[in-house]
Amino acid sequence: MTTVLTPELTAFWDEPGSFTLAAYKRHGGYVALPKALAMQPDEVVQTMKDSVLRGRGGAGFPTGLKWGFIPKGGDKPHYLVVNADESEPGACKDMPTLLNNPQALIEGIVIASYAIDAHRAFIYVRGEVLHVIRRLHFAVAEAYEAGYLGTDILGSGFDLEVVVHSGAGAYICGEETALLDSLEGYRGQPRLKPPFPAVAGLYACPTVVNNVESIATVPYILSHGAGDFASYGTEKSKGFGIFSLSGHVTRPGQYEAPLGVTLRTLLDLAGGMRSGHRLKFWTPGGSSTPLFTDEHLDVPLDYESVAKAGSMLGTRSIQLFDETTCVVRVVLRWIKFYEHESCGKCTPCREGSWWVVQLLEQLERGEGSEADLDKLLDICGNITGRAFCALGDSIEAPVRSSIRYFKDEYLEHQRHGGCPFDPAASTLFAMESA
């Protein structure tokens, strides 16, 4: 049968107590772990390679390949670090996953740690989500209690300790090497690569850093087989993942589907744009991915097709804006975010983000000109590729794409002497206050 949506990680979030170990086990949880522990670690890595799971944190690097980079032998301990620092504007999939199904992550952690010969794993969770942090501690405690963590797990002789580590409010810590610096107790600033974390990661030891959804998908792959997982999705973007719809859509939320689904399909399932309005622009993968418009409704949402159409799949964080929304306002706010979150380590990002904000503010006030648009593009071109990490590159994406599709809207601000839009019209409560 044709299944447009494939709820797996999200399958039983509607059950009260879905976050408990008991509920997870009722839904096939911890079937994968004994299977994995009976395999050689290399076989587990090979299974992940065969599944062609690509990292669900945005970059899309093949997870199995990443695990395979961990050197064999050596006298240094290995570490697994889970990136639960979900902070990309638009990204809102990992936090509900941890609230409602944290055991999938824990089981995935044990399997991944076994595969890379790690005996300590850390969950680096953003600090601004108190109940998510409670649920993580609860899940870890339940797993210890049941013998899925600790010493001699399920009689296999494999030991693993897991620590929940709360961050303290810094978007940059979602970048894997900045996360490692932060976890080591420093300012969260990215490191020069190479060496990559697989060689010199946490405490300069071999380390795998994986996103929550990547690790939470591991039990499915082990229990159902790599072939099953790889039979979903498209040729090069295998499997399924959570697509997060937000903004001016009738039913925003989490839609788990095979990669390659289109926004037209997702939007249809979500009841379309809010009543009486039409889609103006959207992000396929969060604020750091170039904007799409209603021309892109039929682009298959897989890595290759989205890239070919000029953007990035990123974290499948689909923010939808209707025709009441001023694109200059939206882009300016995102760049202000990058300006604030720039760690200050490299000049192009630290200074460039401030320059771009100044120009955008000027344009929003109606004091800009067409020449300023060229200047913006020139500055952006000088940040991308010259910044230390991807945060700097993120600045260009919304600026360049919004100028490409909505150049006249920027200039309309100049003609109008300010923003021509009514901000009240784009609020959620526009209807009720009207």
Add this chain to the structure above:
Amino acid sequence: MALSQEARARLEPDAAQIIGRYPVSRSALLPLLHLMQAEEGYLTEDGLEFCAEQLGLTKAEVTAVASFYTMYKHHPVGDYHVGVCTNSLCGVMGGDAILADLEDHLGIGDDETTPDGKVSLEHLECNAACDYAPVVMVNWEFFDNQTPQSARNLVDGLRSGPEGISPTRGAPRLCTWKQASRILAGFPDDQAAGGNTAGEPSLAGLNVAEEQGWTPGDDPAGTGSSGPSGSGGSPRRAAAPRPTSGNGNGKTK
């Protein structure tokens, strides 16, 4: 504020426990700073000094880290820290209006506290709840789909006592700022199991799939996710409208 001898004696075992979680002690710095906020509400000179002592660092090294992260405060914070998301999506959906209204209503600006010490106000960056926009956080708990009026009611309630105020998705009992900070330091309270955490948006795709009978492939435990094992009969199930079509982009199994 100065850390009393009594406080130090009480906090040292906590600090030792935190440090014990890590193979390298310096990793304990972020949780230790959260612990200091749990004690004093913000990072005082004494608090920074305490962290430095525990880890064998200089106070300058500790301060350099503390000043990098926005969750660490360098002046007193109210019992209830109210954060309004004003990143692009929440801002457009109403966050800007909510923040402006709260500033007007409370008579305080961004990063300020009401004179009674109850409520601090701050604009937030994206808090990973975009599908519930516009979002307000109180002591890092989710208050979803807010309006200027609901946010006003919320802060009024917080000022007159938190009884009866629960997050949309979060613990049934709202923590104070200091209590929340202690959880961030890695000492959770007993509320993990409580609270409703899957609102309508979290279940949006699942509801459609169940409506359409799109059950997951083969379920190793044989329980499936469709049918009566869910919270059958809940009103949201009946409320979820049928999609008009699926255009077959999904995989055929």
